[in-house]
Amino acid sequence: MLLTENQLDEFHRDGFILVEDLFDAEEMTTALNDMEQIFYGKPYAAYLKKLDETGEVDAVEPTVTNVVAHYGDTEYGRAQFPTGFDALDRLIENEAYLNVFAQCLGTDDVSYCNAHLFMRSGPTDERCPEHPWQGYHADHGTNTFLPLSHAVGSFDYVNSGVYLHDVPDDCAPMHVIPGSHRQAADVLLRGGLDDIRKVPEFAEPIPTSAKAGSALFYSSYLIHAAVPFKNKRKQRAFWTLSMARGDTSRWTKLANPWSGPEQQFFQPFWEKTTPRVRTLFGWPKVGHEFYTETTLKGISHRFPNMDLSPYQV
Numbered sequence: 001m002l003l004t005e006n007q008l009d010e011f012h013r014d015g016f017i018l019v020e021d022l023f024d025a026e027e028m029t030t031a032l033n034d035m036e037q038i039f040y041g042k043p044y045a046a047y048l049k050k051l052d053e054t055g056e057v058d059a060v061e062p063t064v065t066n067v068v069a070h071y072g073d074t075e076y077g078r079a080q081f082p083t084g085f086d087a088l089d090r091l092i093e094n095e096a097y098l099n100v101f102a103q104c105l106g107t108d109d110v111s112y113c114n115a116h117l118f119m120r121s122g123p124t125d126e127r128c129p130e131h132p133w134q135g136y137h138a139d140h141g142t143n144t145f146l147p148l149s150h151a152v153g154s155f156d157y158v159n160s161g162v163y164l165h166d167v168p169d170d171c172a173p174m175h176v177i178p179g180s181h182r183q184a185a186d187v188l189l190r191g192g193l194d195d196i197r198k199v200p201e202f203a204e205p206i207p208t209s210a211k212a213g214s215a216l217f218y219s220s221y222l223i224h225a226a227v228p229f230k231n232k233r234k235q236r237a238f239w240t241l242s243m244a245r246g247d248t249s250r251w252t253k254l255a256n257p258w259s260g261p262e263q264q265f266f267q268p269f270w271e272k273t274t275p276r277v278r279t280l281f282g283w284p285k286v287g288h289e290f291y292t293e294t295t296l297k298g299i300s301h302r303f304p305n306m307d308l309s310p311y312q313v
Helices: 005-014 025-040 044-054 086-093 095-105 184-189 263-272 275-280 293-302
Strands: 016-019 110-121 158-163 215-219 235-245
Touching: 005 016, 005 095, 025 044, 025 086, 025 110, 025 235, 086 095, 086 235, 095 110, 095 158, 095 215, 095 235, 184 293
Parallel strands: none
Antiparallel strands: 016 215, 110 235, 158 215, 158 235
């Protein structure tokens, strides 16, 4: 299964696309059952039953226990890929799913970044902000230490979420701002996203509600946010995967130690060392097209003591 030209144009225009029926219902049910075991140690129905009987249940957020931070482990299992459950781990083998990634990235040379299980449990969820104009962000920093650029389609990567069950509007679907992947680099340089009402160029956010078996693909530059559950009896369970272009995979990958607990050591080291040494850790070489006025401003925000003169355009 491949995206049509219209669908691919929609992805490039809006920064995201929902593709239905990439996975069949039976494999989604099996994967969801295993994911519930990892997060609750029991089916979600039994988790709700305990809530009804006692008025209390434990939160299900994974705890990071690794030296280099992954998404983390729960009390009952591993939320980071590979999880050890075939029904979840083999979702990555879906050929149509991988073909859509290749189309969105514009190349067959596709490289794995990161995959993990993302659960929001209505009874205990605290991921959403207080106000609907807050909490908007891009996920780009999850898998790279370099800032956003204007070169959409070249230096961003593609995230996805596989819907293991139906996610209607009352089930806290992620809200996205169409077209914001092309605006994000400038908006973030102006001072952030504390209030999207202050960004007049943004379109109105829309929900990404979809049926089980669907997959959401979106640029790592796309601005989006969590919203509260309208129905706190529900959960939202995603299998997520991020993929990069092969030619940017040197600096786009999961668990770079510099973006985790060792950042306090790598930041001052990178600020002081030479451009050649930086390339040993995946930085693009001096003269690479990544380095523009916009990206150099972004680097200066992240690494304020770095001499950027060798990279000047």
